[in-house]
Amino acid sequence: MKYIDEFREHSLAQQLANAIKQEADNNRTYRLMEFCGGHTHAIFRYGIQDLLPDNVEFIHGPGCPVCVLPMGRIDNAIELVEQHDVILCIYADLLRVPASLGKSLLKAKASGGDIRMIYSTQDALKIARDNPNREVVFFAIGFETTTPPTAVAIKQASEQGLKNFSIFCNHVLTPSAMQAILDAPEPVSIDGFLGPSHVSTIIGSQAYEIFAQHYLKPIVIAGFEPLDVMQSSLMLIRQLNTSRHQVENEYTRAVTRTGNVKAQSLMNEVFCLRDEFEWRGLGLIPKSALKLRANYAQFDAELRFQLPAIKASDVKGCECPAILRGAKRPVDCKLLGTVCTPENPMGSCMVSSEGACAAYWSYGRLRGARTNKLSA
Amino acid sequence: MTKTGDIRQSRTNLDIRNGQVNLSHGSGGRAMAQLIASIFVKHLDNELLRQGNDQALFNVEAGRMVMSTDSHVITPLFFPGGDIGSLAIHGTVNDVVMSGAKPLYLSAGFILEEGYPLAELEKIVISMAAAAKQAGTAVITGDTKVVERGKGDGVFINTCGIGVVPAGVNISGNRAQAGDAIILSGSIGDHGVAIMSSRENLQFATTIISDSASLHNLVADMLDVTKDIHCLRDPTRGGLATSLNELAAQSAVGMVIEEQKIPIKSAVRAACEILGLDPLYVANEGKLVCICPAEHAASILTTMQQNPLGKNAAIIGKVISDDNHFVQMNTAFGGQRIVDWLAGEQLPRIC
Numbered sequence: 001m002k003y004i005d006e007f008r009e010h011s012l013a014q015q016l017a018n019a020i021k022q023e024a025d026n027n028r029t030y031r032l033m034e035f036c037g038g039h040t041h042a043i044f045r046y047g048i049q050d051l052l053p054d055n056v057e058f059i060h061g062p063g064c065p066v067c068v069l070p071m072g073r074i075d076n077a078i079e080l081v082e083q084h085d086v087i088l089c090i091y092a093d094l095l096r097v098p099a100s101l102g103k104s105l106l107k108a109k110a111s112g113g114d115i116r117m118i119y120s121t122q123d124a125l126k127i128a129r130d131n132p133n134r135e136v137v138f139f140a141i142g143f144e145t146t147t148p149p150t151a152v153a154i155k156q157a158s159e160q161g162l163k164n165f166s167i168f169c170n171h172v173l174t175p176s177a178m179q180a181i182l183d184a185p186e187p188v189s190i191d192g193f194l195g196p197s198h199v200s201t202i203i204g205s206q207a208y209e210i211f212a213q214h215y216l217k218p219i220v221i222a223g224f225e226p227l228d229v230m231q232s233s234l235m236l237i238r239q240l241n242t243s244r245h246q247v248e249n250e251y252t253r254a255v256t257r258t259g260n261v262k263a264q265s266l267m268n269e270v271f272c273l274r275d276e277f278e279w280r281g282l283g284l285i286p287k288s289a290l291k292l293r294a295n296y297a298q299f300d301a302e303l304r305f306q307l308p309a310i311k312a313s314d315v316k317g318c319e320c321p322a323i324l325r326g327a328k329r330p331v332d333c334k335l336l337g338t339v340c341t342p343e344n345p346m347g348s349c350m351v352s353s354e355g356a357c358a359a360y361w362s363y364g365r366l367r368g369a370r371t372n373k374l375s376a
Numbered sequence: 377m378t379k380t381g382d383i384r385q386s387r388t389n390l391d392i393r394n395g396q397v398n399l400s401h402g403s404g405g406r407a408m409a410q411l412i413a414s415i416f417v418k419h420l421d422n423e424l425l426r427q428g429n430d431q432a433l434f435n436v437e438a439g440r441m442v443m444s445t446d447s448h449v450i451t452p453l454f455f456p457g458g459d460i461g462s463l464a465i466h467g468t469v470n471d472v473v474m475s476g477a478k479p480l481y482l483s484a485g486f487i488l489e490e491g492y493p494l495a496e497l498e499k500i501v502i503s504m505a506a507a508a509k510q511a512g513t514a515v516i517t518g519d520t521k522v523v524e525r526g527k528g529d530g531v532f533i534n535t536c537g538i539g540v541v542p543a544g545v546n547i548s549g550n551r552a553q554a555g556d557a558i559i560l561s562g563s564i565g566d567h568g569v570a571i572m573s574s575r576e577n578l579q580f581a582t583t584i585i586s587d588s589a590s591l592h593n594l595v596a597d598m599l600d601v602t603k604d605i606h607c608l609r610d611p612t613r614g615g616l617a618t619s620l621n622e623l624a625a626q627s628a629v630g631m632v633i634e635e636q637k638i639p640i641k642s643a644v645r646a647a648c649e650i651l652g653l654d655p656l657y658v659a660n661e662g663k664l665v666c667i668c669p670a671e672h673a674a675s676i677l678t679t680m681q682q683n684p685l686g687k688n689a690a691i692i693g694k695v696i697s698d699d700n701h702f703v704q705m706n707t708a709f710g711g712q713r714i715v716d717w718l719a720g721e722q723l724p725r726i727c
Contacts, residue, residue: 010708010710013709045713047707047709049711050710050712051709051710342719343719362716363713364713364714
């Protein structure tokens, strides 16, 4: 496949692996946080860790929108279905995320809730048009990557006068999460970041310059293909070896410094900042999430259905919050592989295909078996 | 399907072109007899079915028999490369022949939804008949039920198949041994992607055709090379990954497969990339996995490649000793990873 195979080329991977081995200083470690779940997925799926020396360590970050969604928001969504009888349109990743009291959207669907898996916001609009006598709510979730399509849907709903359509907005912002990790009371030791790729196509690489300057951390915007991850790792190692802390862009085929200005404008037109928003693992972060602007408030499901703020507790023993901060690894969780498996997830990191625990369990536990210990 | 007396006299007054299934077609009365005679018996016609009893009476051969049942609830009912009728035959025939058996007879139980067009039903039955004939089998008994509109999905079909295992053949999922070779009969993921792409909101520019087919001839060819085949499995739901994990668990072994050796069509790969799916977990309906002693692998592979249904066959890996029963994969990229059991459904990513 053109433009795919080129980024998975074995011989190039070996060349990069050799370069990393040569340039990585044996007298130090390199703790690199891969921000996105897509990076985590690539690292495990392609066995990238096998190609790198032991002193180059990946720390899994919070860049999985399903993983950072607090349980209370799933509770809200279940309430929409069970108490307000809406048609809830969701991206399928959300189906199995645990909610309070052992519930999930999957169980709500099995109990008769009208929950529909969709592939795009346009599907949700069509369902609203096809069901004029039903309230249709789109569960809007994701970082800056998925926000513009939601904005388009809102504008279209407004133009078409769709009175039975609204969104349950859970769009969050990447820079806020990065800042929360760096400002944490007990900060995790991170030498550099593999920066978000798809998000950066929208917001541009300049969004991270403040972190490089203020926190003196090198950041390399990295694509999701395995060669992207390896090349970006090499770029970070070179920055660290020369005590540089810059924002570099490895993903030049898609990301510019300024990003997609049209998409940014669209987002600004439709959304504004929330005062604060709860992130699983990171707590309440000010100015970290979006809500609909006042002139589009009629499409806000939280207002339309007066949804309460629900504070729900994670399952006892679940280390998802610490894993999302990079403070712990999947193998540090006592629930991993015992009571928490992909078939019976206790936390969101095991549910989402982007989650660190799911990636580790599905692809990576071979390394632990080899070394007679679970190590990611 | 029977319970009708002389069913050949009942073929009257059924408007197949414009008619629809209604509740009377499942009531056991004249309307049901007409439906059975005009569609099912007409197209699936054979001597045993024509007996018109509540069961088919036939002579049995000496030796060992196998029986398998399968239910088909696919959406859409018609898809590129097949339909629920042919799929029902292929699926059950393949389950039978994965024991090394020669397939003999089939049953077919139809659950029809009120309102389903008779013309569409006839198309399905005609397709079924052709698939059964091509597989050298016959549908010799059946049943028809009708559920109210909204209580079904047009047509559900349950099939049961029986076959006879030749002497000297001992194929079972628990017989894989360390050192055995793993052979795959062709490209993976065709059926699952064909089904997904035929759904309303997932149209691709390239039409991907289901690989739905009966594998009786391919298995017969392989057994002509040697009866010393340890395991056969058709990787349907859950795909190749699921079949390999099943066999590893049943046999208490591990496996190592080579990503670069696994055949996959570029269109299927592309569709899986777009949807965020792993083709290892995508369904097939005309492929098999063979585990055999390494010394037979080359000759079995050569024979498979001479059959149209095995022309892209490849040796994709080997069985190893492993107390964890892991299926490992050497990635094309140069790393290693586990190929785990499928958890839930494979779902597209959200970003």
